[in-house]
Amino acid sequence: MFSLRRYFTSRLLTTHSHITMSLHAAATLSQPRTFDHKSQEEQYLKGTLELSHLDSDPLKQFHTWFNIAKEQKVHQPETVCLSTATLPSGRVSARYVYLKELDAKGFVIYSNWATSRKSEDVRSNPYAALTFWWQELERQVRVEGPVERLTSEESQVYYDTRIRGSRLGAWASEQSSVLPNREHLEQRVKMVEERFEGKDEIPVPDFWGGIRVIPERMEFWQGRASRLHDRFAYVKDGEGWVIDRLSP
DSSP: OOOOOHHHHHHHHHHHHHHHHHHHHHHHSSSSSSOOOTTTTOOOOOOOOGGSSSSSSSHHHHHHHHHHHTTOOOOTTTTEEEEEOTTOOOEEEEEEEEEOEEOOOOEEEEESSSSSHHHHHHHOEEEEEEEEEEEGGGGEEEEEEEEOOHOOOOOOOHHHTSSSSHHHHHOOOOTOOOOOHHHHHHHHHHHHHHTTTTOOOOOOTTTTEEEEESSSSSEEEOOOOOGGOOEEEEEETTTTEEEEEEEO
16 A cells, blocks of 8 residues: 655655755865864964953943953954844844944944844844954954934044045945946946035035944953853943843
8 A cells, every 4th residue: 555654764865865955065165074183173262261350340341352452453453343134024134344432322433324234123022132252363253232323413523534535425425226337336436426516614414424323232352272161241231231241
């Protein structure tokens, strides 16, 4: 008698084998399958992190680590991955930006807030995450919290420090919009140059400026041997912070 159970079991095994073989065949990047103590893992050995090392305020702790990163010649320590998500889909997008300011409230970056993907995300979901990675120190810092727009007056202060080309570029670029070609962008730049020709003072565009990520949670991570990293999380609790060691 023909067995449906046997048929579907056979089909499942055959399909699973086919999928596995296809995935292996399609792989263009994979870890070595042979165990090699020397090459399998890079060990993190440059530091340790204890609760006694940490400030009670995570913003002060970040400032301390950031200054160490500058002193140790970490390449562009202000580089940070900004992650946002759009609702209701929940789809996440991420990109590298530059931290431009750290104040008593949080972390400030600048961008286009009309056409960019991140602007679409924060309109529906005003939360963001930042991740700093300082390879030379084997450290990372994570920040999570709501975002708020800076006022035009606040954004103008930073905008005025940018070189002229960058200020004009902010006006010219409809960030993340589809371009038919490079010439179209260059033509927009030319139009903006003509608009502000002979003018030293250029107003910040209404659609461009700063946002501040206000931390509700921060994590400080120090790489350790055998992937047994030191991790400490700060979680906002009223006017203060609760600090916990996390399992690696």
